[in-house]
Amino acid sequence: MMSIKHVLFILTNAAEIGPNNRPTGYFFPEVAHPFEVFDHAGIAVEYASPLGGAIPEDGYDESDPAQLAFRNSAAIRRLNHSRKLSEVDVRDYDAIFFPGGLGPMVDIAHDLDVKRAVVSAWEAGKIVAAVCHGPAAFLGVKLEDGTPLVHGRKLTSFSNDEEAGYAQADVPFNLETALREEGAIYSSADVWQEKVVVDGRLMTGQNPASGGPLAKEIVKALQGEAA
Numbered sequence: 001m002m003s004i005k006h007v008l009f010i011l012t013n014a015a016e017i018g019p020n021n022r023p024t025g026y027f028f029p030e031v032a033h034p035f036e037v038f039d040h041a042g043i044a045v046e047y048a049s050p051l052g053g054a055i056p057e058d059g060y061d062e063s064d065p066a067q068l069a070f071r072n073s074a075a076i077r078r079l080n081h082s083r084k085l086s087e088v089d090v091r092d093y094d095a096i097f098f099p100g101g102l103g104p105m106v107d108i109a110h111d112l113d114v115k116r117a118v119v120s121a122w123e124a125g126k127i128v129a130a131v132c133h134g135p136a137a138f139l140g141v142k143l144e145d146g147t148p149l150v151h152g153r154k155l156t157s158f159s160n161d162e163e164a165g166y167a168q169a170d171v172p173f174n175l176e177t178a179l180r181e182e183g184a185i186y187s188s189a190d191v192w193q194e195k196v197v198v199d200g201r202l203m204t205g206q207n208p209a210s211g212g213p214l215a216k217e218i219v220k221a222l223q224g225e226a227a
Helices: 027-038 065-071 074-079 114-124 134-139 160-164 175-181 210-225
Strands: 006-010 044-049 097-098 127-130 198-199 201-206
Touching: 006 027, 027 065, 027 074, 027 210, 044 074, 044 175, 065 074, 074 198, 097 134, 097 210, 114 127, 127 134, 127 210, 134 175, 160 175, 160 210, 198 210, 201 210
Parallel strands: 006 044, 006 097, 097 127, 127 201
Antiparallel strands: 198 201
């Protein structure tokens, strides 16, 4: 019998961002779409955040069946009782996943427990994945030899071109630029178009359209490993 795989979603606790106090949180479809993929594949999902507890959200669209289903699921109740990240051992999971939204630019980008979790998962041979603004989790993460995690690795994230038309006045920095500055081999599709980059165990998606496709790549890797 194949053992059940487990993915830990690590979410933001930030409810606002920037000089205009723009409301934010995690971007709803970037949890709902990946959850749908994992759930369909029989992969268990659990939730953590730097502070634990309820998670602010942004971008809910009830006309999207996947989002509506997640809104009415037991899974979202579990999400809003997220575990405190410092009390979680990420090595107990097969993959960690950082959804986007603007919130991660506030806390996930700098939180030391996040950085420790990324290093711990990576060094334990786990899949480390993020979508949209989620790759902010990788900034400042250094491996044992002192090199940045992203240095020389292929990835994507919300692009500078996308930010220019979305939240340029609100974000403290541009994620694409910051990842490039740490040595990432960054690439992107046209604005709002789906793009997923898989570089071994580092898996990233560019924007909201990429959340489900990224989850499918994670499933393929986990099921391949099981096989």
